[in-house]
Amino acid sequence: MLRLIVLGALLSPQAVGLIAPLTSVGGETDIGNLVSHVTLLEQMLQKLQTEQTSTASQLVSTQSQLKTTTDELTAVKTELHAAQTELGVAKFQLSKLPTSIELNDLVAKLNNTASAINATNQDLASIKQTVAGMAQNNAVVAFEVRLSTHIRPALTSIIKFDDVRYNQGGGFNVTTGVFTAPVAGTYILWANMIAYDYSDYLGISLYKGSEKIARAWGENPASDKNEDDTLILTTVYLDVGDQTWYVRESGTAQIEGYSYSGYGGALIQAHS
Structure with a gap:
């Protein structure tokens, strides 16, 4: 209950x-x-x-x-507040931007500046070319090499002398006996090689690449008892990179050393 x-x-x-x-x-x-x-x-x-x-x-x-x-x-309110803040900043920045007229003036000034820079660059290029031409025209290229001991080069071989007296411009290579033109221009090339052995002779040729541009012949007869000079003196145009060298063409005579024999060359006039 x-x-x-x-x-x-x-x-x-x-x-x-x-x-x-x-x-x-x-x-x-x-x-x-x-x-x-x-x-x-x-x-x-x-x-x-x-x-x-x-x-x-x-x-x-x-x-x-x-x-x-x-x-x-709450998060949405926070984001909304941040967005409102960014909007305020953006409005402030927009208020500081130049007007379309000011932008047009700025573009015009930039174009004028670009034109001035281009003109300056062209002037600099012209000055550089002029300076380069002056430097080339004033370039000093010359070499002279002599023979310290007697040698008997093989036929058709390059004649290599070992005593480098001068090598302004660095064109001569004592190891190969080859001269390489560092500047384009007119060169004078010479050689004085003495046939040392009696009753023998020496024939030499000057080559520019594959072209024979000069030759000489010297004899030392037994009746004369005097050494004979084998002389070459010539001028030639060489472009940058052209090479020249001397070759024994004939005879078996030794080439006299002790600095009696030598060869060389020099730039007479540079060409731009």
């Missing part, structure tokens, strides 16, 4: 109405109906508890979603 009273106190008025009529006309309680109604009330109570739990869970979820939404709203 106490249980019913407690249930009645906890349930809604509609639920209490279900229990109140469960008595007979004589005032006695109908146990069977009472049990059925109690069971029904327990089911209703369990359902209410379940709904309450579900409602509580939904409330927690809703609160979580509300917090997330609040955080997102």
Whole structure:
């Protein structure tokens, strides 16, 4: 009976109405109906508890979603504030930009400056060319090499002397016996090679690349007992990189050393 009273106190008025009529006309309680109604009330109570739990869970979820939404709203407000700040800065910067008229003036000034720079570059190029031409015209190219000991070069071989006395411009290569023109121009080339052996002779030729441009012949007859000079003196135009050398063409006589024999050349006039 106490249980019913407690249930009645906890349930809604509609639920209490279900229990109140469960008595007979004589005032006695109908146990069977009472049990059925109690069971029904327990089911209703369990359902209410379940709904309450579900409602509580939904409330927690809703609160979580509300917090997330609040955080997102705060972030959006922060971004909006930053955007407003950037917009203010952009407006300020735009207010400082020159007008279209000022921009046109600036472009015109830049074009004028570019034209002036181009003209200056052309002047500099012309000056450089002039200076280069002056330097070339004033270039000093000359070499002289002598022979320290007697040699007997083989036929058709390049004659190589070993005692370099002068090599301004660095055109002569003592190892190969070849002179390479470092400057284009007119050169004078000479050679004085003495046939040392008696009753023998020496024939030499001067080559410019594959072209033979000069030759000489000297003899030392036994009856004369004097050495004979084999002389070459010529002028030739050499372009930059052209090469010249002397070759033994004939005879078996030695070439006298001890600086009696020598050859060389010099730039007379440079050509631009």
